[in-house]
Amino acid sequence: MxxxxxxxxxxxxxxxxxxxxxxxxxxxxxxxxxxxxxxxxxxxxxxxxxxxxxxxxxxxxxxxxxxxxxxxxxxxxxxxxxxxxxxxxxxxxxxxxxxxxxxxxxxxxxxxxxxxDPPVRETDRRETLTLNGTLYDALMARNAPERFAVDLTALLAGQVDFRRDLKGGETFALVWQEDQLPDGSIAGEPRLSYARLELADRVLELVATEAAGPVIVFEDGEAVQRSAAPILGARLSSVFGRRNHPVLGGVRMHTGIDYAAPVGTDVSATGAGRVIFAGTIRGYGTTIDIDHGGGVVTRYAHLSEIAEDVRVGTRVKAGDEIGAVGATGLVSGPNLHYEVRVDGRPVDPKDQDALPEQEIASAEDLDTLATWRSETGFMTAIDGERG
The missing domain is CATH 3.10.450.350 (Nuclear Transport Factor 2; Chain: A,)
Structure with missing residues (x-):
C-alpha cells in the first residue's frame, strides 16, 4: 500500500x-x-x-x-x-x-x-541487425520493441527455426511505425510493416499491410504463407507436447500452444474460415473453433469474451478480431490457448503444413513488397526485371 x-x-x-x-x-x-x-x-x-x-x-x-x-x-x-x-x-x-x-x-x-489524450506523432523506425545471438538480444541492442521477438518467431515459424537455423552473422531488417509522445516516450503498440531475414540458402520476407491484420511471408520472392498471429505482443508460455499440467498436476499432453497476456488482449483469427463453434467447453472455458477447410480447424480457448459479431456461421479472414484473452476453463492465469486440429487430431501449430493452402498474395501485396525492398535498399534482380 x-x-x-x-x-x-x-x-x-x-x-x-x-x-x-x-x-x-x-x-x-x-x-x-x-x-x-x-x-x-x-x-x-x-x-x-x-x-x-x-x-x-x-x-x-x-x-x-x-x-x-x-x-x-x-x-x-x-x-x-x-x-x-x-x-x-x-x-x-x-x-x-x-x-x-x-x-x-x-x-x-x-x-x-x-x-x-496527448498529441502523438507517428514515426517510422528502420533497423538492420546482425544476428550473432538471439533475435531478442539483437532487438534490445537497437532499442527495438522486444515484443517483435515473439511476434516474428510465431509468424515465421513455418519457414525458420530461430534456435536451430541461425548460425550467426545473418542480416535481419525491420521496418515499423510507433506513436511518439511529446516527452519522447512511445504510446501504444508498435506496428510492424516489413521484415527481411537473409539466411545462408534463402531469403525470407514478411509484409504486413495492417497492424493486426494478416501478414504475407515470401521465400526468395515467392509468397508461401498468408496468416496472422493469434495474438500480438504476448509471451509464449507453453508449447505443444507433453508437460506438467499447471492445474491438474501430472504429465499430460498439451494439444496446443499458450500465449500469456492480460485479460482483454485482442485475439485474432489466424486464417480465413467459418466459425463452427462459439461457446463454452469444459476445461477450455469460453472457446471459438474456426473451420478452414481441408479438415483443418483452429481453436481459441480460455477467452474472456467473444466478439459481438462472431457466432456460428460467421466467416472470418486472417487477422479479424474474434475475441479477447481471459482465464476461463482450467488455467492458472490469463492466457490464450491456440490449437490446430487436422481431421480431429491435434497437431503442432508451428507445423508449416498445419493450415491448408489459401489465396496468398495479390498484385497489391506484391507491389507493397517491391516498395519496401526499394525503400530499404534490398532491391533484387526480380524487382529490376519487373520494373
Whole structure:
C-alpha cells in the first residue's frame, strides 16, 4: 500500500493558515501527488489523505463515465488539489495512466470528468541487425520493441527455426511505425510493416499491410504463407507436447500452444474460415473453433469474451478480431490457448503444413513488397526485371 504519512503531514502543515487573518496564500489550492502501488485503489489513496467518503464516491462515479478504475495499475499517478482552508475538500483531481493519457475531474459546479489524450506523432523506425545471438538480444541492442521477438518467431515459424537455423552473422531488417509522445516516450503498440531475414540458402520476407491484420511471408520472392498471429505482443508460455499440467498436476499432453497476456488482449483469427463453434467447453472455458477447410480447424480457448459479431456461421479472414484473452476453463492465469486440429487430431501449430493452402498474395501485396525492398535498399534482380 502507498505510505500515506507524508500526505497527512502535508495536509496538517497547512492547518495553521486557518488561524491567520487573510494571509496572501489563504485561498491558494494545495497540491498533492501519489503513485499507485500494488494493492492500491483510488479510494484507498484518497481515504488515507483524509478525503471524505462521500466526495470519494462522487469522484469515482464521475470517473466511471470515461475510465474504468479497475484498470489503475502500479506506476499510474494521481494528482489532486484541495482548498487551503479545507484540506479535505477536493478542487481538482487527475489520473495519469498509460500512454500519457490524463483523466481529469473538475469540481467547479457539478463534478465533471474528461479524458485528455496527448498529441502523438507517428514515426517510422528502420533497423538492420546482425544476428550473432538471439533475435531478442539483437532487438534490445537497437532499442527495438522486444515484443517483435515473439511476434516474428510465431509468424515465421513455418519457414525458420530461430534456435536451430541461425548460425550467426545473418542480416535481419525491420521496418515499423510507433506513436511518439511529446516527452519522447512511445504510446501504444508498435506496428510492424516489413521484415527481411537473409539466411545462408534463402531469403525470407514478411509484409504486413495492417497492424493486426494478416501478414504475407515470401521465400526468395515467392509468397508461401498468408496468416496472422493469434495474438500480438504476448509471451509464449507453453508449447505443444507433453508437460506438467499447471492445474491438474501430472504429465499430460498439451494439444496446443499458450500465449500469456492480460485479460482483454485482442485475439485474432489466424486464417480465413467459418466459425463452427462459439461457446463454452469444459476445461477450455469460453472457446471459438474456426473451420478452414481441408479438415483443418483452429481453436481459441480460455477467452474472456467473444466478439459481438462472431457466432456460428460467421466467416472470418486472417487477422479479424474474434475475441479477447481471459482465464476461463482450467488455467492458472490469463492466457490464450491456440490449437490446430487436422481431421480431429491435434497437431503442432508451428507445423508449416498445419493450415491448408489459401489465396496468398495479390498484385497489391506484391507491389507493397517491391516498395519496401526499394525503400530499404534490398532491391533484387526480380524487382529490376519487373520494373
Amino acid at each position: 502507498i505510505r500515506s504519512a507524508f500526505l497527512i503531514l502535508a495536509i496538517a502543515a497547512f492547518a495553521p493558515l486557518q488561524a491567520v487573518a487573510d494571509p496572501p496564500t489563504a485561498h491558494l489550492p494545495v497540491a498533492f501527488e501519489a503513485t499507485i502501488a500494488p494493492g492500491d485503489t483510488l479510494d484507498s489513496v484518497l481515504g488515507h489523505a483524509g478525503i471524505p467518503g462521500t466526495v470519494r464516491a462522487e469522484a469515482a462515479l464521475a470517473l466511471s463515465g470515461v475510465y474504468d478504475l479497475t484498470d489503475l495499475r502500479p506506476g499510474h499517478r494521481i494528482e489532486w488539489t484541495t482548498a487551503s482552508w479545507d484540506p479535505a475538500s477536493l478542487t481538482r483531481l487527475s489520473l495519469f495512466v498509460e500512454d500519457g493519457v490524463e483523466i481529469a475531474l473538475s469540481f467547479d459546479g457539478p463534478i465533471a470528468a474528461q479524458r485528455l
